[in-house]
Structure formats: C-alpha cells, structure tokens
Amino acid sequence: MPKSVTKVKKGGIEFTSNVDQVNYTLHELSRAxxxxxxxxxxxxxxxxxxxxxxxxxxxIGTWVRKGSDGEPYLQIGVYDSARAKKKGxxxxxxxxxxxxxxxxxxxxxxxxxxxxxxxxxxxxxxQKIEAKYLKSLDDQRALGLIDEEEExxxx
Numbered sequence: 563m564p565k566s567v568t569k570v571k572k573g574g575i576e577f578t579s580n581v582d583q584v585n586y587t588l589h590e591l592s593r594a595x596x597x598x599x600x601x602x603x604x605x606x607x608x609x610x611x612x613x614x615x616x617x618x619x620x621x622i623g624t625w626v627r628k629g630s631d632g633e634p635y636l637q638i639g640v641y642d643s644a645r646a647k648k649k650g651x652x653x654x655x656x657x658x659x660x661x662x663x664x665x666x667x668x669x670x671x672x673x674x675x676x677x678x679x680x681x682x683x684x685x686x687x688x689q690k691i692e693a694k695y696l697k698s699l700d701d702q703r704a705l706g707l708i709d710e711e712e713e714x715x716x717x
Contacts, residue, residue, distance in 0.1 A: 588696075589632075589633070589634070591695045591696060591698065592633070592634050592695070592696075593626055593634040594695055595691055595692045595694070595695035595696065596626045596634055596635070596636045597626050598691045598695075599636060599688050599691050599692070600624035600625075600626060600636055600638065601624075602684065602687060602688070602691065603624065603636075603638050603680060603681060603684065603688075604622060604623070604624045604638065606680050606683075606684060607622055607638060607676060607677055607680045608622050610671065610676045610679065610680045611660075611676045612660055612670050612676065617651070617652050617654055618640070618654045618656075618657055618660070620651050620654075621640045621641045621646055621651055621653070621654040621657065622638075622639070622640055622641075623638070623639070623640075623641055623645075624636065624637065624638045625637045625638075638677065638681075639677065640654050640657040640658075641653070641654070643655070660675070660676060661675040661676060661677055661678070662675065663675075
C-alpha cells in the first residue's frame, strides 16, 4: 500500500497529495469488484450450461488477472485440456460447439450459447456489483473490501 499522503513544502506553502493512495484504492476496488462478478457469473454460467453428464459444468472457471497495462480484467470460460487434466477432470472439448454451434447444430440456449447469453442477461447485476465497490472509493470502508491476493477461482 502506498503512502496515504505526499506533502511538499515550497515557499511556505504546503501541498498535500493523496493521488497514489486513490490510484491504489481504485485499482484494488476494481479487482475486488471483478472477484464478486466472477462468483456471480461462474454460478450462473454453470446453471445455464447444458447438463448431460455434468462434465461441462465442472470445467467452467473464472480468473481475475492483471493485463499488460497492469489493470485487472476478468476471464470466464472452460478449462483447456491441460488444466482439466491437472484438476482430474475429463476435458470438455465440445464446449465451443455448444457456445457457437456448428454447421449442423445451432448454439445451445436458442442459438445464444451459454457463456455470452449469461453475461448479457446479467449486465444489470454486474453493474450493481461494480457500483457497490466503486462508490466506496472515498469511503473508509474501501480498504475493508480489498483483498490483495490473486484470484483464480475454480469452484
């Protein structure tokens, strides 16, 4: 965590800046909000995924990662074959057929897929979660919402 305040004295005038703290808090609140969005979407995507054997649902995961610009972003999807194997799961190779369809079969969920449709159907909930975190930017509660651990959730 950066210093909360930077003070500079020049010509008898004291300048106080808390830009570093605000930038840090904004960044961490964004990550925390994405973690909550990930929980919501992971549960709803699993519920929307077609269930024949239940294998596809087990292969759905979310990841909050840091981009090349240092800003957090959310990924939600289906494990690749290496990750599925590492977790002891059967690889759900057919997930993209269900999401996008094939020349012989439309995408599931009336052609909408299970990932895209779930995200689009829950935009209001996503906005509420994001707003809850970002409105607390100037609030002391903001620090209580921040967890500095990296988030990779597979449950």
